Amino acid sequence: xxxxxxxxxxxxxxxxxxxxxxxxxxxxxxxxxxxxxxxxxxxxxxxxxxxxxxxxxxxxxxxxxxxxxxxxxxxxxxxxxxxxxxxxxxxxxxxxxxxxxxxxxxxxxxxxxxxxxxxxxxxxxxxxxxxxxxxxxxxxxxxxxxxxxxxxxxxxxxxxxxxxxxxxxxxxxxxxxxxxxxxxxxxxxxxxxxxxxxxxxxxxxxxxxxxxxxxxxxxxxxxxxxxxxxxxxxxxxxxxxxxxxxxxxxxxxxxxxxxxxxxxxxxxxxxxxxxxxxxxxxxxxxxxxxxxxxxxxxxxxxxxxxxxxxxxxxxxxxxxxxxxxxxxxxxxxxxxxxxxxxxxxxxxxxxxxxxxxxxxxxxxxxxxxxxxxxxxxxxxxxxxxxxxxxxxxxxxxxxxxxxxxxxxxxxxxxxxxxxxxxxxxxxxxxxxxxxxxxxxxxxxxxxxxxxxxxxxxxxxxxxxxxxxxxxxxxxxxxxxxxxxxxxxxxxxxxxxxxxxxxxxxxxxxxxxxxxxxxxxxxxxxxxxxxxxxxxxxxxxxxxxxxxxxxxxxxxxxxxxxxxxxxxxxxxxxxxxxxxxxxxxxxxxxxxxxxxxxxxxxxxxxxxxxx
Amino acid sequence: xxxxxxxxxxxxxxxxxxxxxxxxxxxxxxxxxxxxxxxxxxxxxxxxxxxxxxxxxxxxxxxxxxxxxxxxxxxxxxxxxxxxxxxxxxxxxxxxxxxxxxxxxxxxxxxxxxxxxxxxxxxxxxxxxxxxxxxxxxxxxxxxxxxxxxxxxxxxxxxxxxxxxxxxxxxxxxxxxxxxxxxxxxxxxxxxxxxxxxxxxxxxxxxxxxxxxxxxxxxxxxxxxxxxxxxxxxxxxxxxxxxxxxxxxxxxxxxxxxxxxxxxxxxxxxxxxxxxxxxxxxxxxxxxxxxxxxxxxxxxxxxxxxxxxxxxxxxxxxxxxxxxxxxxxxxxxxxxxxxxxxx
Numbered sequence: 001x002x003x004x005x006x007x008x009x010x011x012x013x014x015x016x017x018x019x020x021x022x023x024x025x026x027x028x029x030x031x032x033x034x035x036x037x038x039x040x041x042x043x044x045x046x047x048x049x050x051x052x053x054x055x056x057x058x059x060x061x062x063x064x065x066x067x068x069x070x071x072x073x074x075x076x077x078x079x080x081x082x083x084x085x086x087x088x089x090x091x092x093x094x095x096x097x098x099x100x101x102x103x104x105x106x107x108x109x110x111x112x113x114x115x116x117x118x119x120x121x122x123x124x125x126x127x128x129x130x131x132x133x134x135x136x137x138x139x140x141x142x143x144x145x146x147x148x149x150x151x152x153x154x155x156x157x158x159x160x161x162x163x164x165x166x167x168x169x170x171x172x173x174x175x176x177x178x179x180x181x182x183x184x185x186x187x188x189x190x191x192x193x194x195x196x197x198x199x200x201x202x203x204x205x206x207x208x209x210x211x212x213x214x215x216x217x218x219x220x221x222x223x224x225x226x227x228x229x230x231x232x233x234x235x236x237x238x239x240x241x242x243x244x245x246x247x248x249x250x251x252x253x254x255x256x257x258x259x260x261x262x263x264x265x266x267x268x269x270x271x272x273x274x275x276x277x278x279x280x281x282x283x284x285x286x287x288x289x290x291x292x293x294x295x296x297x298x299x300x301x302x303x304x305x306x307x308x309x310x311x312x313x314x315x316x317x318x319x320x321x322x323x324x325x326x327x328x329x330x331x332x333x334x335x336x337x338x339x340x341x342x343x344x345x346x347x348x349x350x351x352x353x354x355x356x357x358x359x360x361x362x363x364x365x366x367x368x369x370x371x372x373x374x375x376x377x378x379x380x381x382x383x384x385x386x387x388x389x390x391x392x393x394x395x396x397x398x399x400x401x402x403x404x405x406x407x408x409x410x411x412x413x414x415x416x417x418x419x420x421x422x423x424x425x426x427x428x429x430x431x432x433x434x435x436x437x438x439x440x441x442x443x444x445x446x447x448x449x450x451x452x453x454x455x456x457x458x459x460x461x462x463x464x465x466x467x468x469x470x471x472x473x474x475x476x477x478x479x480x481x482x483x484x485x486x487x488x489x490x491x492x493x494x495x496x497x498x499x500x501x502x503x504x505x506x507x508x509x510x511x512x513x514x515x516x517x518x519x520x521x522x523x524x525x526x527x528x529x530x531x532x533x534x535x536x537x538x539x540x541x542x543x544x545x546x547x548x549x550x551x552x553x554x555x556x557x558x559x560x561x562x563x564x565x566x567x568x569x570x571x572x573x574x575x576x577x578x579x580x581x582x583x584x585x586x587x588x589x590x591x592x593x594x595x596x597x598x599x600x601x602x603x604x605x606x607x608x609x610x
Numbered sequence: 611x612x613x614x615x616x617x618x619x620x621x622x623x624x625x626x627x628x629x630x631x632x633x634x635x636x637x638x639x640x641x642x643x644x645x646x647x648x649x650x651x652x653x654x655x656x657x658x659x660x661x662x663x664x665x666x667x668x669x670x671x672x673x674x675x676x677x678x679x680x681x682x683x684x685x686x687x688x689x690x691x692x693x694x695x696x697x698x699x700x701x702x703x704x705x706x707x708x709x710x711x712x713x714x715x716x717x718x719x720x721x722x723x724x725x726x727x728x729x730x731x732x733x734x735x736x737x738x739x740x741x742x743x744x745x746x747x748x749x750x751x752x753x754x755x756x757x758x759x760x761x762x763x764x765x766x767x768x769x770x771x772x773x774x775x776x777x778x779x780x781x782x783x784x785x786x787x788x789x790x791x792x793x794x795x796x797x798x799x800x801x802x803x804x805x806x807x808x809x810x811x812x813x814x815x816x817x818x819x820x821x822x823x824x825x826x827x828x829x830x831x832x833x834x835x836x837x838x839x840x841x842x843x844x845x846x847x848x849x850x851x852x853x854x855x856x857x858x859x860x861x862x863x864x865x866x867x868x869x870x871x872x873x874x875x876x877x878x879x880x881x882x883x884x885x886x887x888x889x890x891x892x893x894x895x896x897x898x899x900x901x902x903x904x905x906x907x908x909x910x911x912x913x914x915x916x917x918x919x920x921x922x923x924x925x926x927x928x929x930x931x932x933x934x935x936x937x938x939x940x941x942x943x944x945x946x947x948x949x950x951x952x953x
Contacts, residue, residue, distance in 0.1 A: 004881040006834045008827065013888040017826060017896065022738035023670040024895045027831035030662040031680060032655065063860070101632055101779075119860060152858040177784035185787030206926035208852035211870060238694020239652045239684045262684025267656040272696050298865035306853045334858075347782055348629035348697075351791030356623035364787070373860060374853075378696055380843065381906050384624060392620040392910030393925060396917065405951045406619045406914070410799075415623075424788040431823035431888045435799035436621050438821035438884045443801025445619065471785045497785070507631055507780045507790040509706075509892050 012434055032263070043216055043265050044233040049223050049290035053082055054131045055283045056293075058124040058141045059303065060116035063372040064150035064163060067114060067143060070124060074140040080133030083287050085125035087113035090282060091251035096339050097273065100244050107168035108338035108375070110249060110278060116145070117165050117337035118374050120303040127283050127291060150372035154311060154332040157369050158488065160481050165337055165370040174335070174343040174368035175477050181367065182475050183350045184490070185329075187422040188361030188467040190317070191492050193326035197317030199401050203394045205314070207386035209334070210307040211300070212379050216265025218273075218304060219294025222280035230281050231258045237267040242274040249278040250285070257281065269378030273305055273340060308342055308376025309334040310386035313489065314394045317361070322404045324413050327354040329364035330489040331387065336375035343368045345383030351423045352384055355391040356432045357413040358463050362422040363490035365475065407440050411451045418459035424466055424502055430456040466501040470494035611809045614946050615816075616919025620911040621799035624903030625792035626893070628697040632779030635699075636690035637707035639668060639715045641769035645740070645758035647672060647715070649681045652689035653704045658901050659832040660700050666828060667705045667894050671712035672719070673736025674754055690772075698899040701828065702794075705894030706775035714771025722761035722769065723752050794890035796898040797823035800841070802911035806919040808944040811931030813916060815845055815879045818908070823886040825898030830885070836900045837883050844908025845879060846872050849929050921945030 010019075019025070035041035072084045087093050087109060094106040111122050124141055128134040149163045156162055157172040164170045173181040194200050220234040220242075236242040239261050247254040264271060276293050283291030295304055310333050317326035331349065335342035346366045354362045381388070399406040414432040421427050433456045440447050472494035474486045627633070638650040649668045655661045661681040669676040683689060692704060717731075723742040724731035727750060735745050736754075743751035761767040780790035800820040806813050818841060827833045850871035854863050864870035889896020913924045921944065922937030938944050 004838055004878075004883070006830075006837070006883040006885065008830060008885045008887070009821075010887070012886050017887055017889050021670055021895065022673070023666045023676050024828050024897075025826065025830065026666070027829060028662070028666060028676055030659055030832075031665055032661055036657075152860065154858075177782070179784050183782075183787065184785060186785065187787075204925060206857075208857055208927045209854050210847055210851045211853045211864075213851075213867075213870065213872065236694070237654050237656060237696055239654065239686060239689070240691050241694050243686055257686070259686040260684065262652075262654055262661075264654055264656045267654070267695065269696060271656075272694065297867070301853055301865050301870060302863050309854075309857055344629065347789070348625065348791060350787050351629060351789050352625060356621065356795075356797065371858070373858075380840070380902050381624075382697070382902075383629070384903075385847075385906050385909065388620075388622045388906045389909040389913075389927065392622065392907070393913050393923075395620075396618070396910075396914045397923075400950055403951050407799075408951075410619075410621050422787070423791060424786070425790055429794055429888060429890050430623075431797045431886055432621055432623060432799070434886055434888075435797045435821040435823050438886065439619070439621070439799035439801050439819060442821065442882055442884055443617070443619075443803075443819035445617070445801050469786060473785070499785070502788060503783050503786070504781045504788045504790070507778050509775065509777045509793065 009438060041263055043263055044221060044235045044261060045216070045219060045294065047221055047233045049221065051289050052221070053127050053129065053283065053287060053289050053291045054134050055125055055127045055279060055291050056134045056138050057122035058126070058138045058143065060119060060121045060123060062116060062145055062147050063119050063152070064148040065116050065145035066148060067112065067116065067123065068146055069144045071142040072124060074142070075126060075137040078133065078137040078140065080129035081126060081137045082129065083127040085111070085127060085283065085286060087111040089286060090249055092249055095245060095249060097245065097341060098344055099248070100241055104174070104339050104343055105168050107166055110275065118372055120374055121337070125279065127287055152371050152373060154334050154369040154371060157371050158367070158480060160483065165372055169370060171478055171481055172370045174339060179477065180475050181477050181479065183346050183366045185350050185353055185362060185364040185422055186469050186471050187363070189470040190326040190328045190361045190363040190490065191470070193361040194317040197325055198320045199318045201316045201318060201394070201398050201401050203314050203397055205312045205390035205393055207310040207389060209309045209376065210379060212268035212270030212307070214266030214268060214270060217295045217297060217300040218271055218276055219292065220276040220280040221290060221292045222284040223290035224284055224288055225258060229256045229258055230284055231260065232277050232281055234259060234261045234277050235264050235271050236261050236274060236277065237264065237271040238274070241272065242277040245274040246278040246281050250282055268380050269307070269382055270304055272378050303374060305336070305340060305375045305377035307379035308336065312387055312390035314390055316394065316398055318398050318402060320402060322402050322409050322412050324357065324359050324398065326361040327359045328490055329353055329366070331364065331366035333366070333368050334373070334376060335368050335370055336373045337370060338375040339368070340375045340377045341382070342376050348383035349387050352387065353422055355388065356415050358415045358419045358460065359413065360463070360467060365488060365490050367488065405447060407436050407445060407447050408451045411436050411447070411454055414456070416456050416459040419463040420466055425506070426464070427459070432456060469497050471497040612944070613805050613807050614919040614944055615803065615805045616915040616917070616946070617801060617803045618911040618913070618915030618918055619799070619801055620907040620914060622903065622907045623795040623797050624698065624906065626794050626796060626898045627699045627702050627777065627792045628693065629791050630780045630782070630789060631777030633693040633699060633703060634774055634776040635692040635703040635707045637704060637711040637773040638690055639708070639711040639771045641715065641719065641758045643758060643762045645678065645753070645755035647674060647679045649679065649708060650689050651681060651683040651704060652686065652692040653683050653700055654695040655683065656695055658700070658836065659829065660695060660704070662832065663701050663828050664704055664708050667708045668712045670895065671709050672716050673738055675738065675740055678740065698902045701897055701899040702893050703775050705897065707773040709773065709894055710775065711771040711773030714773070715769055718767055718769045718771070719754065719757055722765055722767050723757040725765060726752050726757065726760050793892050794825070794898055796825065796900060796903050798903060798907045800907045800911045802908065802915050804912065804915045804919065806916060806934060808920055808938055811934035813849055813929060813934070815912070818879055818881040820881065821884045821886055822900060822904060823888055824900040825893050826887050826889045826896035827885055828895060828897040833885060833900050834883070837904045838878065838881055840901065840904030841881055841908050842873070842878050844905030845912060847905065848909045848912035848927060852928055918947045921947055
């Protein structure tokens with residue numbers, strides 16, 4: 001088999017990259033390499049405990065069903081069974097993952113007692129002496145289900161007659177900003193541009209659900225420590241996420257939890273969901289013994305949250321010379337039965353549109369849709385991979401329509417330093433054109449000299465401004481249920497917005513919480529050449545670009561109207577709450593205090609900008 | 611019956627760090643009594659090399675050899691808060707926190723050395739080999755180890771530092787989607803060559819040529835392993851993987867690796883990579899994080915190349931032999947596209 005190769009093209013961007021460092025940029029061997037290659041590295045499951053108990057779940061065989069009753073009497077007398085864990089054993093059995101940063105409403109139980117909304121949803125857990133004994137006990141639990149109609153397709157779920165998947169979101173869509181049933185992006189006037197385009201090219205793209213497939217399946221082992229604490233060894237990708245959510249579910253002070261992890265046998269996004277840690281700690285609390293809760297491979301693949309399916313429709317307006325003048329997206333994320341992280345990934349995906357291109361008119365409607373399937377979660381490229389597939393497959397169709405070299409089409413439309421992006425921030429530190437040029441060269445794909453000569457550094461001075469933008473207020477929460485059915489795609493009946501072009505304050509990195517927070521970012525800066533613009537200038541036109549015909553005045557200050565927080569702050573709440581003294585936490589203060597109030601997680605308390 | 615060759619192109623950019631910010635990471639650095647350094651974190655090493663990259667950043671900033679630095683991570687009793695290893699945030703956020711903590715520790719170390727050498731700390735520099743000397747007078751020197759001993763046992767100083775990196779949360783305008791999503795972007799472009807058998811519908815990827823722009827490559831070997839492995843994963847996503855082969859129908863979902871299709875290590879495609887390095891101003895030593903993004907361009911490159919080979923657009927992943935054969939049948943035969951543009 002031919003081998004692979006790698007080269008470092010140091011001549012590119014050399015003036016932005018001093019090469020005078022001792023350790024950075026050197027191929028140093030990892031500190032953990034020896035342990036990994038000799039098989040001696042300890043993972044969570046390598047921590048052995050005397051008297052370790054095992055925990056498994058009884059799971060729904062139905063896509064959607066009401067739980068009439070659960071009979072565990074046969075399981076209770078099975079050999080080795082130590083404890084049946086029921087939903088009511090969980091002190092605070094309702095959560096949404098991003099409550100940790102105050103985003104979204106609690107919508108998912110660790111164990112369901114009323115209704116299951118996907119095949120594989122856990123109903124009861126059993127703790128026993130051996131894994132085999134627990135498996136056998138799970139088989140004899142009798143759950144009486146009333147099977148309900150289910151919905152598996154995202155667009156079917158949007159119809160008014162579709163069954164309600166998730167009671168917290170009865171419209172089968174996540175509520176954005178307490179206002180819309182989708183996330184909008186509006187920049188310029190796509191419909192005006194489509195009318196003037198030489199070609200309008202449409203396409204639909206479907207991403208499949210994909211398994212993260214780590215070698216080590218997700219799991220945790222918890223055990224009582226001395227001093228009324230619990231230790232938890234975990235495969236989590238996010239230690240304090242898991243610790244915080246466990247404290248919330250179990251309604252205990254975080255100081256009673258001691259979480260240890262850090263070495264994980266593959267994650268790829270599938271180990272963020274923090275379901276195992278609260279279950280293992282709960283098991284340990286209920287039995288006073290060490291408890292392991294770990295998925296087998298079948299659970300990992302079908303119950304463990306996959307990369308969610310996404311459906312994207314793209315519509316491009318293109319001129320004969322290959323310039324893309326408008327691009328419209330309609331996106332549907334299949335979240336499965338509960339929110340997990342899908343709603344957040346949609347905002348990330350929306351901020352990513354229209355891909356790495358400067359397109360003067362962009363619109364998108366993106367929906368987080370609940371269906372009766374395993375909830376989706378993060379996976380490598382979360383929020384981006386599927387839409388990048390759609391964009392780049394679509395670019396090929398555009399190239400074909402205008403009979404253009406696909407690489408030249410990309411270079412022609414590529415975003416460059418100083419150009420305005422659709423989310424209303426100037427592009428900086430771009431390198432798409434250089435990547436296209438180098439890949440073409442390596443792959444022996446000829447491009448014409450004028451395309452070889454282009455550079456990311458030379459932005460187009462005609463692309464620095466935010467255009468007059470057509471906005472609409474279609475798709476309010478609950479509209480579809482009320483019979484107000486709009487096309488899922490961005491509205492064709494919008495009006496030019498009379499709001500200021502910028503309503504959201506730019507954000508820059510801060511290096512310290514509290515007293516030193518006002519100092520601008522310095523980290524990494526002294527390795528950077530002075531020609532790189534500072535972060536503070538990110539919403540201003542670039543200095544080294546040709547100036548636009550009329551000098552662009554600084555954007556007006558943010559309007560006085562209260563802004564909708566991205567983080568579901570209640571509407572009309574003043575953005576700056578009256579300062580109340582923070583009560584110092586006592587050891588037994590329940591950890592959940594901050595969680596029920598959006599935006600006041602203990603992890604970020606005092607650091608919100610407003 | 612024939613095997614048709616095709617090539618496809620794709621390029622992408624990729625946002626680094628948790629969307630909208632609001633995701634702090636902390637780091638602590640301290641010296642042992644003889645001048646070795648411990649970096650304490652709560653970051654997770656998923657195999658991507660989080661510990662190693664933090665170690666290199668700490669050694670660089672402290673000005674000491676990497677052999678004298680170790681990283682201890684993810685014990686909630688000792689490690690400071692970190693949001694976690696996801697969203698391409700590890701190197702960017704934790705790395706910046708490590709720099710800040712290492713700077714503070716270095717400053718104390720130089721103060722201690724200055725006291726021993728009876729000079730001003732501003733006149734001192736490190737040689738990266740375990741010594742501190744007076745600028746322009748290399749004979750006036752003290753070992754980092756002796757400095758630490760002096761600090762600990764004579765001066766009563768802790769050579770230690772604290773660091774945090776936070777990009778405060780951005781709001782989102784509900785009507786326009788205005789936001790500050792992330793602070794920097796990585797980039798990539800790939801040319802992918804494959805062949806399609808028009809009798810079996812089978813696709814064999816022959817070669818990938820790529821350019822990946824990753825900011826500064828903090829550890830070139832770790833960048834290489836990420837790009838080779840991640841691109842392989844992207845090809846696997848395009849051609850094989852799904853938990854629900856009849857999506858949206860849930861039947862026939864795989865429950866083990868006999869039925870969940872993935873190429874094996876022997877099927878890693880020859881991949882010729884060029885790494886471009888345009889450092890990001892707010893990234894640690896400019897490094898952006900290559901791990902997540904490297905799979906993305908491969909998916910559309912595969913479908914674009916399949917179209918080029920046999921004239922079938924596969925717009926729903928994965929690209930199965932069945933979809934290819936149905937497409938060829940609908941077209942009345944394979945339609946190799948060749949070069950469809952004018953030169």
